[in-house]
Amino acid sequence: MTSTARSVETAIEAVDLVKHFGDTVAVDGVSFSVPTGSVLGLLGPNGAGKTTTVRMMTTLTRPTSGTARVAGFDVTKDPDGVRRSMGLTGQTATVDELLTGTENLQLVGRLYGLDRATVKRVSDDLLERFSLTDAARRVVKTYSGGMRRRLDLAVSLVATPPVLFLDEPTTGLDPRSRVELWEVLRSLVNDGTTLLLTTQYLEEADQLADNIVVIDRGTVIAEGTPLQLKDASGRAALVVTVSSAEDLGRAEGLLRGISAEVHVDAAARRLTTPAEGLGDVTKAVAAFDGSGIDLDDLGLQRPSLDDVFLHLTGRRAEDVADTAEEEVPA
Amino acid sequence: MSPGSIVERPQIQRTSLWQQSWAITRRNLIHIRRMPEMLLDVTLQPVMFVLLFAYVFGGAIAVQGAPDGYREWLLGGIMAQTMAFASFIVAVGLTADIEKGIVDRMRSLPIHLSAVLVGRSLSSLVHSSLGIVVMSFTGLVVGWRIRGSFLDAVLAYGLLVLWAFAMIWLGILVGSSMRSVEAVNGVMFTVMFPITFLSNAFAPTERMPTYLRVVAEWNPISSLVQAIRELWGNTVPVGPDAALPLQHPVLSTFIWTVALTVVLAPLALNAFRRRTRE
Numbered sequence: 001m002t003s004t005a006r007s008v009e010t011a012i013e014a015v016d017l018v019k020h021f022g023d024t025v026a027v028d029g030v031s032f033s034v035p036t037g038s039v040l041g042l043l044g045p046n047g048a049g050k051t052t053t054v055r056m057m058t059t060l061t062r063p064t065s066g067t068a069r070v071a072g073f074d075v076t077k078d079p080d081g082v083r084r085s086m087g088l089t090g091q092t093a094t095v096d097e098l099l100t101g102t103e104n105l106q107l108v109g110r111l112y113g114l115d116r117a118t119v120k121r122v123s124d125d126l127l128e129r130f131s132l133t134d135a136a137r138r139v140v141k142t143y144s145g146g147m148r149r150r151l152d153l154a155v156s157l158v159a160t161p162p163v164l165f166l167d168e169p170t171t172g173l174d175p176r177s178r179v180e181l182w183e184v185l186r187s188l189v190n191d192g193t194t195l196l197l198t199t200q201y202l203e204e205a206d207q208l209a210d211n212i213v214v215i216d217r218g219t220v221i222a223e224g225t226p227l228q229l230k231d232a233s234g235r236a237a238l239v240v241t242v243s244s245a246e247d248l249g250r251a252e253g254l255l256r257g258i259s260a261e262v263h264v265d266a267a268a269r270r271l272t273t274p275a276e277g278l279g280d281v282t283k284a285v286a287a288f289d290g291s292g293i294d295l296d297d298l299g300l301q302r303p304s305l306d307d308v309f310l311h312l313t314g315r316r317a318e319d320v321a322d323t324a325e326e327e328v329p330a
Numbered sequence: 331m332s333p334g335s336i337v338e339r340p341q342i343q344r345t346s347l348w349q350q351s352w353a354i355t356r357r358n359l360i361h362i363r364r365m366p367e368m369l370l371d372v373t374l375q376p377v378m379f380v381l382l383f384a385y386v387f388g389g390a391i392a393v394q395g396a397p398d399g400y401r402e403w404l405l406g407g408i409m410a411q412t413m414a415f416a417s418f419i420v421a422v423g424l425t426a427d428i429e430k431g432i433v434d435r436m437r438s439l440p441i442h443l444s445a446v447l448v449g450r451s452l453s454s455l456v457h458s459s460l461g462i463v464v465m466s467f468t469g470l471v472v473g474w475r476i477r478g479s480f481l482d483a484v485l486a487y488g489l490l491v492l493w494a495f496a497m498i499w500l501g502i503l504v505g506s507s508m509r510s511v512e513a514v515n516g517v518m519f520t521v522m523f524p525i526t527f528l529s530n531a532f533a534p535t536e537r538m539p540t541y542l543r544v545v546a547e548w549n550p551i552s553s554l555v556q557a558i559r560e561l562w563g564n565t566v567p568v569g570p571d572a573a574l575p576l577q578h579p580v581l582s583t584f585i586w587t588v589a590l591t592v593v594l595a596p597l598a599l600n601a602f603r604r605r606t607r608e
Contacts, residue, residue, distance in 0.1 A: 058438055062607055083440040084342050094431035098364045099357065110353040111439050113343030122340055139364060155435070160339045 011036040011163050011194035012057065016066035019052050026052040028218035029066070034196055034211070036162075039189055041209030042198040043305070045313075049218040050198040051091060054167050057196070058088045071163050086163040087156030091171060093148040094155075097141045101132050101151050104140065108158045119158075126154040130184065146177030153184065164188065166197040170204060182207055202305030212305075216313050230302040231277075237301045238275035238284055243294035245269050254287045275300055342440065347448065350441045354449025358423065359456065371419070372461025376412045377468045380404065383532055384472050391533055395566030396559075398473040405469040406559040407531030409462060409490060410551055414526050416458040416494040420501025421514045423450055424602075429510060433606055447602065451498045458494050462487065477563030486561035489583050493554050496587040499594035506601035531555050535572070547573035550586035557583045 012034040019027040027049040034040040042050050055061035057068040059079040067074055073081030095104050102123055109119035127133045130150040135143060140151065149169065156164065169185070170178040185208060189195055199205050205212050206226050214222040214229070222229060230236070238258070242251050248264060251271055255262045258280055259273045275281070281300050288295060303311070362368050384401040396403035427433050427446070436446050466474075476483045508514045528545060529535075529552040535543045546552055557579035559565035568576045575582035 060434055060437055060607075080440050083438060086438075088435075088438040090431055090434060092431055094435040096357065096432060097430075098361045103357075103360065107353060107357050108435075108439065111345070111350055111436070111441050111445075112340075113345040113349070114340050115343075118340045156438075158340075159342050162339075 009036055010034065010069075011038075011071060012040070012196055013069045014053065014057060014066070015068060017053060017056050017063050017068060018065045019049075019056060019061065020064045025218055027056070027063075030215060030218070030220055031066075032213045032220065032223060034194055036194050037189070037192050038210040039185075039195040039197070039208050041205030041212045042196060042215065043200075043202065043205045043212050043309070044198075044215040045200060048215045050215060051167055053215070054088075054165050054196070054198055058086060058165050059083060060088075084159070085161055086165060087159070087161040088165045089149075089153050089156045089167065089169055091167045093145075093152040095140050095148055095151050098139060100139055101127060101136045101143075101154075104151060104155055105158055108155050112159045114159070122158055122160075126157060130154045146173055146180070149173060149177070149181065150184070153181070157188075162192070163194045164196070166195065168198055168200065170199070170201065178204075202309060206305050214309070214312060221312050222308075226305065227302070229305065229308045232308075236275050236277065236303065238273050238280050239297070239299055239301045240271045240284065240288075240295060241297040242269050242271070243296050247293045250291070251288075251293055254291060254293075255284065257287060258283050269296070272301075345441070347442045347445055350445035351448035351452065354436070354445055355452040355456075358449060358453030362453070362457065369457070369460060371415065372412055372458055373464045376408050376461060376465050379408050379411075380465065380468050380472060383408070387532075393534055393565070396564050397477065398475065401473045402469075402475065402564050403559065404532065405465065405472075405474040406486075406562065406564055407529075407555050409465055410493065410555045410558065411526040411531055412461045412465065413458055413490045413494040413554075414497055414522060414551060415518075416454050417497040417501035417504065418514075418518045418522060419454045419457050420450055420498050421505035421508070421518060422511055423454065424502060424505030425508055425511050425514045428506070428605065437606060443603075443606070447502060447599075450502075451495075454498060454501070455491065455494055459491070462490060474564070478561050482561040482563075485580070486558040489554060489557055489561075489580070492587050493551075493583065496590040496594070499591055499598045502598035503594055503601050506598065506605045525549065526551055529555060530576075536569070544573060547576050550575075550583075550590065552576060553579050553582040553586055 010033045014030055014032050017027055017030045018025075030049070030053055032040070042053065044050050052061060056063045057070060057075060059075050059082050063076065067076050069075070070082045071085035073085060075082050096107070099107065105123035105126060106119055109122060114122065124133075127136045130153065132147060132151060132154065135147060140148060143151065153166075153169070166185070170181055173181065182204070185195060185197075195208070197204070197208065209226065211225055212223065212229055213220055222232070224232065238255070240251060240255065242248060245266065248266060248269060248271070252262050252264055255271055255273050259275070261274055263272045264270075265272070278300065281298070284298060288298070383404050388400040388404070391400050393400050393403040424447075427450070433446055437443060504514060504517060508517060528542070529549040530546060531551060535546045535552070538546055553575045556565070556568065556576050560567060560579060575586070
């Protein structure tokens with residue numbers, strides 16, 4: 001058997017994954033694929049089935065039916081092949097609190113069967129890369145939340161897996177640590193790693209993902225690029241800010257030529273109207289051109305992924321997240 | 331954080347179950363080194379028991395066949411109890427690892443799942459064995475002596491380790507079934523304490539009420555206690571009215587440990603697999 005991952009076009013493929021826990025259907029036929037070297041954001045509220053899906057794809061949970069392939073290895077037929085090709089960072093940092101940073105990395109390195117010199121080289125590199133060199137000899141119990149997360153990620157990179165699964169990697173992190181972690185993830189992707197990350201944070205998916213799969217109640221309810229998803233919810237808006245409040249009335253008249261529905265925010269000197277796309281922007285530019293109205297700004301505002309989520313599920317992501325039950329009966 | 335570049339992919343080697351188990355054992359032993367108070371259960375606690383029983387109850391309990399009296403007789407009982415608590419150590423460690431996601435981390439690696447259990451068992455065995463050493467020295471101080479042959483003495487220590495091995499399966503079963511370390515503590519205390527006391531460990535069974543005496547003498551731990559006491563020369567063989575296992579304590583200890591292992595091991599492995607797979 002080869003010990004390196006097979007070279008495949010599709011790094012991750014979920015094929016009709018189903019998982020029942022007793023009478024509860026946690027995942028109900030999820031399929032998607034992730035091209036090698038890209039980032040997939042698995043988006044959904046708490047309890048949507050994200051974690052269970054990731055656990056099935058990483059061999060931790062056996063699918064009730066369906067299967068998944070990681071780096072070409074089937075999770076049910078060749079779990080060992082999958083394990084040799086992927087790294088996993090779970091929802092909570094699963095580093096050993098009583099071990100030092102270095103010892104955590106060494107333990108996993110030894111379990112991968114790396115020789116002593118390699119383990120040392122890889123651990124030193126990773127500690128450096130994740131700004132943990134100074135804390136390397138300290139017991140993890142003394143680490144901050146952000147440091148634990150970084151070490152956890154470092155541990156899953158010991159064997160430099162071509163595929164990386166991250167289950168809500170930034171949950172519980174302060175904004176600064178979150179942005180730092182995003183930077184690290186981007187650099188991994190630059191090195192050719194395929195990334196699958198689950199998140200409740202729409203901003204995170206927007207920032208990192210090439211493609212997004214939205215799941216709710218165990219099924220895929222939408223997928224596409226962040227842009228496609230925003231377009232699909234069809235609620236782009238043309239936003240115009242005039243320089244002088246006196247022009248608000250005339251500007252409103254001009255915009256009515258594009259759409260009957262114009263919203264005026266006098267205090268902000270801002271006018272908003274639903275827009276189909278860039279064509280409407282061109283029309284607006286033409287209309288204002290030569291009208292003598294000075295503009296501060298004119299642009300197309302696409303809906304945020306928050307809006308997309310609301311549109312798809314009829315619920316706000318945060319509302320669901322706050323009230324949802326724990327996802328995995330651990 | 332510096333966005334470095336990972337170019338080389340280290341070669342993942344197949345490792346044996348033994349290498350994996352050893353790596354995990356070492357990790358567990360580092361835990362003991364970092365948190366020496368983990369050892370209180372096999373050091374201070376049994377020493378306290380030895381002292382309490384030897385000096386508080388000792389005068390009130392008459393025993394036969396121990397040249398130095400109750401204190402000498404007592405030691406085998408406390409050692410057996412300490413080894414029974416090996417199950418406790420395994421269960422607490424395993425539950426903590428499952429709870430904290432350490433087991434999931436291991437399961438995401440290309441290793442044998444059983445390495446987690448073997449590693450946990452080995453480190454617990456080391457843990458309990460430390461207790462045996464501590465207690466042997468405590469015993470020597472309060473008057474316990476090995477009066478049998480060298481081989482018999484070694485056999486007695488061997489039986490204690492064998493017993494701990496059977497108890498490890500109980501620990502894996504309880505550790506896999508409980509949801510938290512607190513639950514493990516609760517269950518183990520309420521179950522293991524009465525079971526170890528309902529035996530010949532601390533008091534002779536002859537003067538117990540008949541029904542209690544039957545239960546105590548058929549208690550597997552009584553066979554072990556009687557066996558090591560006889561092997562160390564700390565007691566005389568039981569009278570003809572004692573239950574059958576105590577008539578042949580060494581043989582019954584072997585049978586009990588094998589029987590317990592045969593029953594508990596499949597249950598334990600099944601519980602662990604169920605707990606970790608879902």
